Amino acid sequence: MRKADNPPGPAGQSSVEFLIVGGGIMGLWAAVHAERLGIKTLLVDSARLGSGASGGLLGALMPHMPDKWSEKKQFQFDALVALEGDIAALEAATGLSAGYRRSGRLIPLPKPHLRKIALGHSQDAETHWHHGERRFHWQVLDAAPVDGWIDPVAGESGFVFDALAARVAPRALVKTLVAFLGEAEHVRLVEGMEIESIDPDGGVATTREGSIHFGRCILSAGHRSFPILDGLTPGRHSTLGQPVKGQAALLKADIDAGLPVIFRDGLYIVPHEGGRVAVGSTSENRFGDPASTDGQLDDLLAAARTMAPVLADAEVVERWAGLRPKAIDRDPMVGAHPDHPRLIALTGGFKVSFGLAHRLAEVAVREAAEIPCSFKLPQGFALSNHIVAASHKT
């Protein structure tokens, strides 16, 4: 990876059009868009690129339910459809694989009333899940479409097969983005540099090594964006967001990498390339050690082995935990700060960042550069909207 040609030294200063704070999935996509627009950009990460929540194992790209359609669901649908081509372009440019595959999702239906609801969703998908000539179905089936994967007993009332869902290997995608940016003309990447304070109106960020002058600052520091934004936003009743811990594991299993993701009640079983299957995730609002794994992960693993008996003896090759950024209104948090317009938020992807980051980042970068975007951010995702929510909630 390239380091900055002129990183700020002890007495040094650096000046860029865009400063991107945080090199997780959000910041890296922002850097890709800045590069494409020819904007002189510095991306800094206090640790290694992709070592935050984005360095995990799961990479499930799950659409929202197709009922109660809204602008948020349309935005996510369009993003999930576009991601396939966006990743293919990165792979073509770098020669790397991001481990993407639209392998679909299987949802067991253990009770008759769930089948009735699923049949309704099937109609909703026919209405909403299409893009040009492409249609994605939400099929209700009596039996799973593949043998030897999900336990037939799990679906007493049948199974849903959702053809829109996909998966990507989080670390492989990060590596692909970093490789693409390593060849960039306008973007420089710096690891191990913490932004200690940001003065958005003065256009200055400070680090231990010196200060960085910027035209615009894109704040993509994951959950650590929230205290920075809180500090810039007086008069709130509550914080703008919080970290939510998640635990996951990686199993070694000799199975077809094209098998669909299995999902039920927060349990994800995600087949990846190279004989790996990810299992997740816990969702913990309160936690002690952010990096530890414990019995809650053991319970998930036991549930996964029951749901997919082929995994009964699969070896656990990694246990992992990370902190998701959950914004106060649960939705992504994107856009210029209403009182400090040179600061642009790009965080709050919570459980769905991997399916949205490419599009959220494009909106953020284009807003920062004052260049129109061909698609619109849902109003609920705007930072200004979250600030209003934080002003009301106690």
Ligand SMILES: Cc1cc2nc3c(=O)[nH]c(=O)nc-3n(C[C@H](O)[C@H](O)[C@H](O)COP(=O)(O)OP(=O)(O)OC[C@H]3O[C@@H](n4cnc5c(N)ncnc54)[C@H](O)[C@@H]3O)c2cc1C
């Ligand atoms: C167990 C688990 C399973 C998950 N499964 C899925 C899934 O299947 N699908 C999905 O879409 N999402 C999933 N997620 C959520 C997803 O991982 C996160 O929403 C996403 O990674 C957040 O990306 P980010 O770029 O906003 O933050 P991060 O990846 O956390 O990146 C923030 C970066 O900012 C840097 N930083 C912080 N402060 C500073 C500072 N002051 N100066 C410089 N750098 C700084 C950090 O070092 C870090 O690298 C999961 C999360 C967990 C924990």
